Amino acid sequence: MSETVESTDVVIVGAGPVGLFAVFELGMLKIRAHVVDSLDVIGGQCQALYPEKPIYDIPGYPRIQAGELVRRLEEQAEPFQPRYHLGQRVEKLTPREGGRWLVETSAGTRIECAGVVIAAGVGAFGPNRPPLAGIEAYEGRGPGVGVHYMVGRREDFRGKRVVIAGGGDSALDWTLSLAEFAEKVYVVHRRNKFRAAPESVSRMRALAEAPESGVELVIPYQLHGLEGRDGNLDAVIVSTLDGETRRLQADALLPFFGLSMNLGPIAEWGLRLERDLITVDPATCATSTAGIYAIGDIATYPNKLKLILCGFSEAAMAAHDIFSRVYPDEVLHWEYSTTKGVPG
Structure with a gap:
């Protein structure tokens, strides 16, 4: 000292x-x-x-x-x-x-x-990290790829396939914002009811109903695993409570489970x-x-x-x-x- x-x-x-x-x-x-x-x-x-x-x-x-x-x-x-x-x-x-x-x-x-x-x-x-095996290997991999708990520049995600997990304001805010930049935005949530502001929920659902928006609701699913090699993310695996799984091809995962x-x-x-x-x-x-x-x-x-x-x-x-x-x-x-x- x-x-x-x-x-x-x-x-x-x-x-x-x-x-x-x-x-x-x-x-x-x-x-x-x-x-x-x-x-x-x-x-x-x-x-x-x-x-x-x-x-x-x-x-x-x-x-x-x-x-x-x-x-x-x-x-x-x-x-x-x-x-x-x-x-x-x-x-x-x-x-x-x-x-x-x-x-x-x-x-x-x-x-x-x-x-x-x-x-x-x-x-x-600090962010609440989802309990996914090996998630640390995909953190800090660079702009627009891997696992991120915050968004610095929307431009980093231009043309990317992005999985956003969560049902609160942060998840929906970034869904609405990144829809203008990303090629595809998957919104993963365990139930059809969201905790975000009603106006944000309405806007997100409207985007999801327009195929050209690239926004897709993946409900009711939750994060299950990650696939990739050498820290490069290829896909996010999601599952239902009944054990049904789905593979989402992705460049980036944005988990918004609060701080x-x-x-x-x-x-x-x-x-x-x-x-x-x-x-x-x-x-x-x-x-x-x-x-x-x-x-x-x-x-x-x-x-x-x-x-x-x-x-x-x-x-x-x-x-x-x-x-x-x-x-x-x-x-x-x-x-x-x-x-x-x-x-x-």
């Missing part, structure tokens, strides 16, 4: 959209921020899981791709020169004199600060929790521990809505409450951004 201790005003845990907007809100109050994230890139799930997925409820953007939203937020935060510590997670928070905190990461980074903002989304996450999520070290920080979420004061987003705040999906309070735009609002509220910790001898004079502008 490094003996060097860096110093800043606030450490933000999580570089997703809400964490990035917190950099901006803090910066507008002349509060410096460092950002720590376990992923190697900024953007959280928006960048890691569905960068090309459209989002429709960002004010001012009737439609914007998740990856583009991340790029815009990064640009918005850039004038405040945040320090990013990527590929490492916060392991430990230790109180210091004067109400300050020492943040220590898995990479040995040590940062002293006046406040901590937890914007960690759902916490640590395994846990708070990781956050659960050990002594914060008041409710169903693995951090309870906060809805007026300030302050947690049960002075100097620590939580915003975005990881925060909870009565009537909480898990929307990115709500996380943006929480970032602003937390920033204004933190101001007095960073500048205890100053009075915060409210100004609109249109009045004071943004530093050049």
Whole structure:
């Protein structure tokens, strides 16, 4: 572990959209921020899981791709020169004199600060891998082939034969999206009822009824095995509960069985929790521990809505409450951004 201790005003845990907007809100109050994230890139799930997925409820953007939203937020935060510590997670928070905190990461980074903002989304996450023998050999084989648990670029699947397994929103979202690119899309689900949004289900069924779309529903089947050689996938074997099997020629398998999520070290920080979420004061987003705040999906309070735009609002509220910790001898004079502008 490094003996060097860096110093800043606030450490933000999580570089997703809400964490990035917190950099901006803090910066507008002349509060410096460092950002720590376990992923190697900024953007959280928006960048890691569905960068090309459209989002429709960002004010001012009737439609914007998740990856583009991340790029815009990064640009918005850039004038405040945040320090990013990527590929490492916060392991430990230790109180210091004067109400300050020492943040220590898995990479040995040590940062002293006046406040901590937890914007960690759902916490640590990873895909639920289907229990198929030898599946590891087909993972990470390259764009558009083998087994993938997320889609980076739809273009990678152009002309490919793709098997999508699952019945939730992710499975149907990518069915609808990849139907424009793939030669064939098989949707494998164990029953005819889907858990996804009704509009998505209707659109998928309409595609399946149009032979030229290349979308085929394989129901009621579930994943049974994989066929290939030297890590190159040739086919996905599916079966019914009665043991009837079917062989689907495929270049890629996309299993969408949800994410395994846990708070990781956050659960050990002594914060008041409710169903693995951090309870906060809805007026300030302050947690049960002075100097620590939580915003975005990881925060909870009565009537909480898990929307990115709500996380943006929480970032602003937390920033204004933190101001007095960073500048205890100053009075915060409210100004609109249109009045004071943004530093050049």
